[in-house]
Amino acid sequence: QSKKIGGAKKEWAKSQRxxxxxxxxxxENFGSELLRYKSGPPKSNYLGVSTGNAGIYLFMxxxxxxxxVEIYIDRAxxxxxxxxxxxxxxxxxxxEKEIGLKLLWLRLDNKNASKISYDNNQLNVYDEKNWxxxxxxxxxxxxxxxxxxxxxxxxxx
Numbered sequence: 001q002s003k004k005i006g007g008a009k010k011e012w013a014k015s016q017r018x019x020x021x022x023x024x025x026x027x028e029n030f031g032s033e034l035l036r037y038k039s040g041p042p043k044s045n046y047l048g049v050s051t052g053n054a055g056i057y058l059f060m061x062x063x064x065x066x067x068x069v070e071i072y073i074d075r076a077x078x079x080x081x082x083x084x085x086x087x088x089x090x091x092x093x094x095x096e097k098e099i100g101l102k103l104l105w106l107r108l109d110n111k112n113a114s115k116i117s118y119d120n121n122q123l124n125v126y127d128e129k130n131w132x133x134x135x136x137x138x139x140x141x142x143x144x145x146x147x148x149x150x151x152x153x154x155x156x157x
Contacts, residue, residue: 014127016043022062022125022134023047032141045125049142050070051153056084058145060138062125067134068139070117071149078112083157085114089150100150101141118145 023041041047046061055075061068071088073081085107088095095104104117117140123130 007069018126018128019043019045019062022131024152025081026135026138029135030132038112051147051150053153053156055081056153056156058149060142062134064126064139066119066121066124066125067125067137068117069138069145070115071145071153072115074113080116080157084153085116087156088116088149088152095148095152095153101144116149123142125149 020043021042023043026043026047026140027041030104033094045063046059049058051058051071055073057072057074059070059072061070073084075081075084085105089105089107090105092103092105101118104119106115121136123137125131127136
């Protein structure tokens with residue numbers, strides 16, 4: 001039993017090191033493009049950037065099963081989250097035309113949060129040979145999200 005726990009802890013620590021190393025190199029190469037990011041590199045599978053509107057973030061997420069860039073709406077008030085999502089959804093056609101991408105719009109009625117994402121399920125962050133492609137995907141699409149969404153988000157109450 002204790003060997004299993006020890007093995008799981010070592011695997012978790014290895015996973016955290018890989019994620020930390022990924023974000024270190026990502027921020028060294030692309031961090032200045034997201035000027036509002038001021039913290040050091042995380043050891044988690046996501047990097048969050050403020051949109052300037054409390055409770056609404058731009059996240060870049062990396063996992064074994066893929067990567068994504070998303071707008072994550074998670075204020076304390078569920079109704080405000082759904083209202084913010086609905087306001088953005090009203091501009092879905094214009095947003096997708098401007099951004100040049102087909103986005104995944106998830107209102108998540110049974111949850112507090114809502115999100116709008118663009119995913120690539122082909123890349124695994126734990127395979128370092130994918131890092132150049134992941135860097136390109138995250139930097140290109142996070143800047144598109146910033147350019148297209150941030151002004152709209154900051155007009156939401």
